[in-house]
Amino acid sequence: xxxxxxxxxxxxxxxxxxxxxxxxxxxxxxxxxxxxxxxxxxxxxxxxxxxxxxxxxxxxxxxxxxxxxxxxxxxxxxxxxxxxxxxxxxxxxxxxxxxxxxxxxxxxxxxxxxxxxxxxxxxxxxxxxxxxxxxxxxxxxxxxxxxxxxxxxxxxxxxxxxxxxxxxxxxxx
Amino acid sequence: xxxxxxxxxxxxxxxxxxxxxxxxxxxxxxxxxxxxxxxxxxxxxxxxxxxxxxxxxxxxxxxxxxxxxxxxxxxxxxxxxxxxxxxxxxxxxxxxxxxxxxxxxxxxxxxxxxxxxxxxxxxxxxxxxxxxxxxxxxxxxxxxxxxxxxxxxxxxxxxxxxxxxxxxxxxxxxxxxxxxxxxxxxxxxxxxxxxxxxxxxxxxxxxxxxxxxxxxxxxxxxxxxxxxxxxxxxxxxxxxxxxxxxxxxxxxxxxxxxxxxxxxxxxxxxxxxxxxxxxxxxxxxxxxxxxxxxxxxxxxxxxxxxxxxxxxxxxxxxxxxxxxxxxxxxxxxxxxxxxxxxxxxxxxxxxxxxxxxxxxxxxxxxxxxxxxxxxxxxxxxxxxxxxxxxxxxxxxxxxxxxxxxxxxxxxxxxxxxxxxxxxxxxxxxxxxxxxxxxxxxxxxxxxxxxxxxxxxxxxxxxxxxxxxxxxxxxxxxxxxxxxxxxxxxxxxxxxxxxxxxxxxxxxxxxxxxxxxxxxxxxxxxxxxxxxxxxxxxxxxxxxxxxxxxxxxxxxxxxxxxxxxxxxxxxxxxxxxxxxxxxxxxxxxxxxxxxxxxxxxxxxxxxxxxxxxxxxxxxxxxxxxxxxxxxxxxxxxxxxxxxxxxxxxxxxxxxxxxxxxxxxxxxxxxxxxxxxxxxxxxxxxxxxxxxxxxxxxxxxxxx
Numbered sequence: 001x002x003x004x005x006x007x008x009x010x011x012x013x014x015x016x017x018x019x020x021x022x023x024x025x026x027x028x029x030x031x032x033x034x035x036x037x038x039x040x041x042x043x044x045x046x047x048x049x050x051x052x053x054x055x056x057x058x059x060x061x062x063x064x065x066x067x068x069x070x071x072x073x074x075x076x077x078x079x080x081x082x083x084x085x086x087x088x089x090x091x092x093x094x095x096x097x098x099x100x101x102x103x104x105x106x107x108x109x110x111x112x113x114x115x116x117x118x119x120x121x122x123x124x125x126x127x128x129x130x131x132x133x134x135x136x137x138x139x140x141x142x143x144x145x146x147x148x149x150x151x152x153x154x155x156x157x158x159x160x161x162x163x164x165x166x167x168x169x170x171x172x173x
Numbered sequence: 174x175x176x177x178x179x180x181x182x183x184x185x186x187x188x189x190x191x192x193x194x195x196x197x198x199x200x201x202x203x204x205x206x207x208x209x210x211x212x213x214x215x216x217x218x219x220x221x222x223x224x225x226x227x228x229x230x231x232x233x234x235x236x237x238x239x240x241x242x243x244x245x246x247x248x249x250x251x252x253x254x255x256x257x258x259x260x261x262x263x264x265x266x267x268x269x270x271x272x273x274x275x276x277x278x279x280x281x282x283x284x285x286x287x288x289x290x291x292x293x294x295x296x297x298x299x300x301x302x303x304x305x306x307x308x309x310x311x312x313x314x315x316x317x318x319x320x321x322x323x324x325x326x327x328x329x330x331x332x333x334x335x336x337x338x339x340x341x342x343x344x345x346x347x348x349x350x351x352x353x354x355x356x357x358x359x360x361x362x363x364x365x366x367x368x369x370x371x372x373x374x375x376x377x378x379x380x381x382x383x384x385x386x387x388x389x390x391x392x393x394x395x396x397x398x399x400x401x402x403x404x405x406x407x408x409x410x411x412x413x414x415x416x417x418x419x420x421x422x423x424x425x426x427x428x429x430x431x432x433x434x435x436x437x438x439x440x441x442x443x444x445x446x447x448x449x450x451x452x453x454x455x456x457x458x459x460x461x462x463x464x465x466x467x468x469x470x471x472x473x474x475x476x477x478x479x480x481x482x483x484x485x486x487x488x489x490x491x492x493x494x495x496x497x498x499x500x501x502x503x504x505x506x507x508x509x510x511x512x513x514x515x516x517x518x519x520x521x522x523x524x525x526x527x528x529x530x531x532x533x534x535x536x537x538x539x540x541x542x543x544x545x546x547x548x549x550x551x552x553x554x555x556x557x558x559x560x561x562x563x564x565x566x567x568x569x570x571x572x573x574x575x576x577x578x579x580x581x582x583x584x585x586x587x588x589x590x591x592x593x594x595x596x597x598x599x600x601x602x603x604x605x606x607x608x609x610x611x612x613x614x615x616x617x618x619x620x621x622x623x624x625x626x627x628x629x630x631x632x633x634x635x636x637x638x639x640x641x642x643x644x645x646x647x648x649x650x651x652x653x654x655x656x657x658x659x660x661x662x663x664x665x666x667x668x669x670x671x672x673x674x675x676x677x678x679x680x681x682x683x684x685x686x687x688x689x690x691x692x693x694x695x696x697x698x699x700x701x702x703x704x705x706x707x708x709x710x711x712x713x714x715x716x717x718x719x720x721x722x723x724x725x726x727x728x729x730x731x732x733x734x735x736x737x738x739x740x741x742x743x744x745x746x747x748x749x750x751x752x753x754x755x756x757x758x759x760x761x762x763x764x765x766x767x768x769x770x771x772x773x774x775x776x777x778x779x780x781x782x783x784x785x786x787x788x789x790x791x792x793x794x795x796x797x798x799x800x801x802x803x804x805x806x807x808x809x810x811x812x813x814x815x816x817x818x819x820x821x822x823x824x825x826x827x828x829x830x831x832x833x834x835x836x837x838x839x840x841x842x843x844x845x846x847x848x849x850x851x852x853x854x855x856x857x858x859x860x861x862x863x864x865x866x867x868x869x870x871x872x873x874x875x
Binding site: 042043044045048049051052053055098099100101104153154156157159160161163164167168169171172 | 188189191192220470471472474477478481482484485486487488665667668669670671673694697810811812814
């Protein structure tokens, strides 16, 4: 315990910066997932699953804010939620284009962005986990071990959806 | 037929094979599914083939794949005769599998009756016979199962040796269950904690445990995850592969098992793995085509996605056999819009002019069982031969004959230029199928029409090793889940993403049973101020599917003549409703009006039977300007990400009285819709339903 406190207060350690960065990128990922969900309401599985797994990022934001307190950070535990005023408008817009095939190209682009964002978040967790190990901060390491697998699942989801839909979107116009 | 084949050829030439889709059923014969799968996957080269089994049995298959790497039923009907404990999860067997239920009634009335545990939000005949009846809030099955599993683990009611020798994933499961206390589940599911503990104790004390699962799990939120936890109970207790110890992940239709086996439902024939190139090469060898001719860049497209592709216009030819999506699919207003598009060429092959057939460009009249020959396999792998007894009426032809005609007109060829479909009769098709199954889990190589004649059915695998079939599979922990052999590497049960082959190989290199843990997620549509009830849909004893046949049987029609809605006595009192009141039930998708039956259903939940469509109304295929009567006017387009089975049992709804009672509702009194008052006349068949059967003494043993 004493050693951990000692390491935490080491002059020049960048844990705070890493936590802040991850807190920001998880927040962005939650928002991106909710955006994809609203944007593709006519693709029902995208709509619901993106919402379900946005919740993981929201929970990660809360955990990061909690552990950030140990490092003297004041991070907002509340991630962006789905009650944005624009959501119903976006959902309505996508319902109007449901009869057209072309908008599905946007789906590929949006999934590509989710995959890229989630990959970034995943690397951020990697950095934080390594740091936690070096600093022997079991609490922080525990958070990394619980959250990071869900980031990987978000990434695999985006990859799988691209794989599943690409052929129909690209070949059958 | 020329229009059907001609439009197929045109579209394939103009827009590619992925502009063509097939939507079949769980009610044809094995030979017909296999031929359809061959034509679609191997001949035309489309990935868009599925059955209405997606609505009834997809989760059964998905749950078996998650736990055992492969479809195939671990249990046998004979387990009912041996079990000391039978758990029915979301399975109103008394109405869905009546003959099987009489087998349980026999046990209950005999010496050493088994104890029953029932999970169902309605007071069904099963619930009334159960020692413990858990009636959870719709959409909370995973929470319930996790709490039961945690109790079982906490009390050490597990088979440590079995776990050690035959399973992977126990550490992850134990970790997941940490947070799932009985108290938490009691709160979330709205079930007394003492009942949860008692159910866990009964399951934990069982020495021969049989579990059956059906639509209460399969058509609800987190379908696969919940069904998999039932498998987990059996795996941790080591209760598989011996008499009385079985799982029956049930099917909803007579030949649903064949749809799954034969590759007509989003799987490839004989449980081949679409993401294993060796399996594709092997299938191409059987069909004598190039492996590239079999689309396998992703899993075969599921029905809900096929409809989405029809909606966005990328599928323009849909060939529907023996099913009625215009009534059975969720969100019917959307479904009617999809199916009535001008740009869609819709073919419907059926025995009656169903609602869907009324929307078709071409209707092909088909024969039904008794008018054609073929085999079918039931849920416990028993293969039967069903022989033709009478000629089909009018221009109707056997589905197989129509499909063979279609293949001939498309002039489908193998890689040597010979006809792709090499059979002309059902028996030849069966022989072709037999070869296709060689070495696969559902091995039919020991079966033939001759062998199936005369007896009462044979359980696969039937081959050199098991010449008379096999009552149980997974005997002594011998699974089909080896990475080279398995049908599926599984999916993430929340996201639906397929597990990558390399990942599976490192998880389960030796082909053991997989304990797959699942976190509980809240349902996607929760009750609100505007929509305060939870709506579930389901079957009644007297009707099947969309009443295409049962609505034409006078006694059945009289027993359940019109749609009704069920609510609890507490809700009726609170709302000031009485038995027989006309209610309008509303969701954001539509309205249905129905007479109220005050039944033993859980408070806060409404139930609508899903059978009633419009073929026997003036409008024919849709509501006639007023409220609908099809439950699916109200249901949500949402499905389980792993099994892709639509969720019919977790919608938020409102209900208001729009007319006073003119007597009790006409819902049956003999079933789950039994009224809470005794003032409703009992349902009875009447004189025309009476049958007399005499057994002549033939000198045989029985």
